Amino acid sequence: MGTDELLLPRSRQANERLHSMIPGGAHTYAKGDDQYPENLAPVISHGRGAHVWDIDGNRYVEYGSGLRSVSLGHAHPRVTEAVRREIDRGSNFVRPSIVEAEAAERFLATVPTAEMVKFAKNGSDATTAAVRLARAVTGRPRVAVCGDHPFFSVDDWFIGTTPMSAGIPARTTELTVAFPYGDLAATEELLTRYRGEVACLILEPAGHTEPPPGYLTGLRDLADRHGCVLVFDEMITGFRWSEAGAQGLYGVTPDLSTFGKALGNGFAVSALAGRRELMERGGLRHSDERVFLLSTTHGAETHSLAAAMAVQTVYTEEGVTARLHALGERLAAGVREAAAGMGVGDHVVVRGRASNLVFATLDENHRPSQQYRTLFLRRLLAGGVLAPSFVVSSALDDADIDHTVDVVAQACAVYRKALDAADPTPWMAGRPVKPVFRRLA
Structure with a gap:
């Protein structure tokens, strides 16, 4: 040209x-x-x-x-071949496919800081599920988002904070507050101002700049001291920073994390992962009030999970x-x-x-x-x-x-x-x- x-x-x-x-x-x-x-x-x-x-x-x-x-x-050949092979076996059933167990085992081996995982089709569903779970386990209403990161979800709790907030009630948006990246003192001030109200801190663990020394560890300590859930949005950092995400590279384990984008090499698959104690609240093996964590018709589409497994294989082998x-x-x-x-x-x-x-x-x-x-x-x-x-x-x-x-x-x-x-x-x-x-x- x-x-x-x-x-x-x-x-x-x-x-x-x-x-x-x-x-x-x-x-x-x-x-x-x-x-x-x-x-x-x-x-x-x-x-x-x-x-x-x-x-x-x-x-x-x-x-x-x-x-x-x-x-x-x-059209990466190893990914498309895995998808093609799985499509011939059917893509969706009335009960879980064995592929769901295989994909979960593979993901948890790749991201060993997580203990359980649930798959979905897009990043917004995963981040919103993390927020819902954090609110349920803490009994708190507020969500603290990193104001320096551009996007977390299409859902009201986040989009209401952007200039495209039409159609979202102000009382919904008021429950979302922002903290600046890299500034532990400002984040502690926010948590103190809303003492006992913040369910979670959600952020991309890294962005256009590297985390300041000790920042992620300090954020982990703040979340523990203030009793809130630490959520890493690893949609971008997952695989691009390391196969185990930024949490694997920097050695700081969040309570919950979300993956997507590179996970499927273009196929629709995302993941919510985290501590068993929290994740199981969306399951059946506990005595607490149930959390509607993630439940989607196409969340475990078999060929997308096959794509995710192939992607992880290519990343690690190549x-x-x-x-x-x-x-x-x-x-x-x-x-x-x-x-x-x-x-x-x-x-x-x-x-x-x-x-x-x-x-x-x-x-x-x-x-x-x-x-x-x-x-x-x-x-x-x-x-x-x-x-x-x-x-x-x-x-x-x-x-x-x-x-x-x-x-x-x-x-x-x-x-x-x-x-x-x-x-x-x-x-x-x-x-x-x-x-x-x-x-x-």
Whole structure:
């Protein structure tokens, strides 16, 4: 590709079709065409490995595949073979399949800090189940979420705290309070202010920055002293930080944790895991009041569980986590060098753990800018790079990374021109991309 302008006539028509039938034109807001430059939102035909093709016939090197879920690359042969084999045996029954026991055993061997696990289809169900369980076992109403982390659930207890809170009663949202990441003193102050009211602390154990020394251990101690449940949301950190998640890497065990995304390599599977004493409250072998923990028709779909088992096998046998880090380090170094070489090293900024890279686009005053993000994304797309983030999959190779860095360098040359003009508008060719969470469409 590599031409100055990318034309997507079929994708434009398909986006109109999507909007006419599907609110938002996509089934995930982060996949919406408002997240891409005007008239440059490719509609995908298929993918293989680290590449995807749009319905106009263009091929792209893809990052952030499936919103970080496809960490092994599209149509990974060992995963698809496991799924294909299981589909021929039936996908759902009136009683548990033996696959459910095998998948649970495999998961608990991979994440040895957990004692029990229950599978579901999406991350929101798992995090909401963790919140419900914490409220049940503590008898407390409030949920404390890490305010520095962008997303925990589509359910009211969390979405009510975002700018897209329409339809959610204020009294529901008032029960969710926020604490800052990395600040134990502020968290203790919050727990003291709401003494005896906070059921759980829920956070991603790591994000764009590493946990400060002693932070997760300190949070574990705070939860114990204040009698609340510590929940690690490992949707992103699970497998990308280590096969056992951030809890395995940093050596701090939460009471409950949630996994998803990379667990199925694109197939719909998530997990709630944790201490037996808590998890069993959603079971039958206790004398306390029952908790409706997780109960979904498709929660134990056999081929998705087969995918999860295959993913765990590939990760452990092929050293995938180490490969993700190595690829990310190569990419980050290349992008930083390219940006610096074009004089925009302080404006196109790569952040995060090597296995989970994002980029920031800053304006002439070093403030985050949707306008400059639009310019940057437009140039990446023209060069055959589909990159809402720089989150790598293990299917990338050195040639993909080198191509990406070359395209980034070309994008940064245009970025420099826009900075010199103090106006990116001529290079945007349309409206700016928009943040997902906003009050008005």
